[in-house]
Amino acid sequence: MGSCDCMREFCCCLVRVVRWIPVVFVSSVIVWASYAYLFELCFFHLYVEKDAKVRAGLYGIVFIILMLLFVASYARTIFMPVGFPPRKFYFTREWQDEIKASRDESTTQMIINRFVHLQGIPVRNRNYDGGYRYCVKCSCVKPDRAHHCSVCGQCVLKFDHHCPWVNTCVNFYNYKFFILFLGYGFTLCIFGMATNLETVINFFEYTPHKTISSIQLGILFLLSAVFSISLAALFFYHLYLTARNRTTFESFRSPMLENGREDKHFFNLGVRRNYREIFGESPWQWFLPTWTSLGEGCIYPERGQREACPVSWEGNGITFHERSAFGERYSLLRTVDEDDDLLGDDSDVEVFSATELV
Numbered sequence: 001m002g003s004c005d006c007m008r009e010f011c012c013c014l015v016r017v018v019r020w021i022p023v024v025f026v027s028s029v030i031v032w033a034s035y036a037y038l039f040e041l042c043f044f045h046l047y048v049e050k051d052a053k054v055r056a057g058l059y060g061i062v063f064i065i066l067m068l069l070f071v072a073s074y075a076r077t078i079f080m081p082v083g084f085p086p087r088k089f090y091f092t093r094e095w096q097d098e099i100k101a102s103r104d105e106s107t108t109q110m111i112i113n114r115f116v117h118l119q120g121i122p123v124r125n126r127n128y129d130g131g132y133r134y135c136v137k138c139s140c141v142k143p144d145r146a147h148h149c150s151v152c153g154q155c156v157l158k159f160d161h162h163c164p165w166v167n168t169c170v171n172f173y174n175y176k177f178f179i180l181f182l183g184y185g186f187t188l189c190i191f192g193m194a195t196n197l198e199t200v201i202n203f204f205e206y207t208p209h210k211t212i213s214s215i216q217l218g219i220l221f222l223l224s225a226v227f228s229i230s231l232a233a234l235f236f237y238h239l240y241l242t243a244r245n246r247t248t249f250e251s252f253r254s255p256m257l258e259n260g261r262e263d264k265h266f267f268n269l270g271v272r273r274n275y276r277e278i279f280g281e282s283p284w285q286w287f288l289p290t291w292t293s294l295g296e297g298c299i300y301p302e303r304g305q306r307e308a309c310p311v312s313w314e315g316n317g318i319t320f321h322e323r324s325a326f327g328e329r330y331s332l333l334r335t336v337d338e339d340d341d342l343l344g345d346d347s348d349v350e351v352f353s354a355t356e357l358v
């Protein structure tokens with residue numbers, strides 16, 4: 001039994017390490033590409049060989065700025081904490097026992113209806129049968145747009161997809177950074193290709209002896225071309241999804257509402273407002289990897305709803321905004337969040353942490 005546990009722990013550890021391989025690969029490409037571009041192209045080829053000092057300096061500065069923005073967006077996508085449902089969405093032990101004891105789905109739904117009502121949880125997305133969406137693995141009611149990620153083993157807020165290249169879920173908290181990562185990656189590739197093109201043409205046409213330096217620049221050009229295609233496809237797809245206020249998951253499965261109604265435009269507020277939801281209000285921050293997305297991850301304005309001015313509050317250690325249109329309902333949720341023992345005694349609180357619940 002002991003060795004079995006040990007083996008399982010070892011396997012889990014191994015899987016966790018293996019999942020970082022794509023990130024290590026991308027990071028290595030970033031480091032090598034920076035060296036090849038700045039040293040081999042800007043310094044060695046342009047500055048020393050061609051004596052084009054101004055061009056070398058200009059290329060270098062633009063490259064460094066783009067690279068810094070790209071790396072910052074990439075790092076924030078990876079390390080931004082994944083958004084899990086707030087504690088009030090999780091069933092306490094009493095509720096779990098009651099659900100376990102229920103004989104059929106309709107009884108379970110009745111219990112969950114009662115739970116949602118008592119907690120004042122504002123959920124509008126439903127199952128195909130019109131019932132509230134709940135996760136058996138996490139023992140929680142799923143907030144709107146949240147889905148269970150089998151890789152993370154948790155329900156994730158505004159779940160988009162689990163991306164192996166960032167080794168995390170693309171979700172409510174890192175979606176802006178993810179789009180910036182794709183955008184700056186694509187821009188870097190195009191910039192790298194455009195400024196490296198002349199050298200690569202010379203390499204094939206005139207250079208009689210291919211040096212290591214020119215071979216590296218050739219590889220850099222090829223890599224930029226390959227990455228630019230895949231980054232462009234993803235980048236423009238996500239710009240399209242943002243314009244429609246749709247996650248990748250929702251583009252395959254539209255949100256379901258009460259009475260089994262399916263509405264793929266439920267969260268669509270119009271292109272301008274949809275973009276503002278992700279990139280925030282102030283234009284000068286749209287292009288910076290700073291947290292500017294609106295909302296708190298559980299409640300989303302729906303089509304046709306008038307938006308009121310946002311109010312800041314602290315939750316999960318991150319400053320969020322709440323729309324005062326939801327203020328009344330939300331202040332109730334906040335009270336519950338601050339007062340964890342509303343549903344039971346304090347000793348049960350740890351039990352709610354979703355990983356332990358099956």
Ligand SMILES: [Zn+2]
Pocket residue numbers: 135136137138139147148149153154155
């Ligand atoms: Zn779940």
Ligand SMILES: [Zn+2]
Pocket residue numbers: 149150151152153156161162168169170
């Ligand atoms: Zn995930």
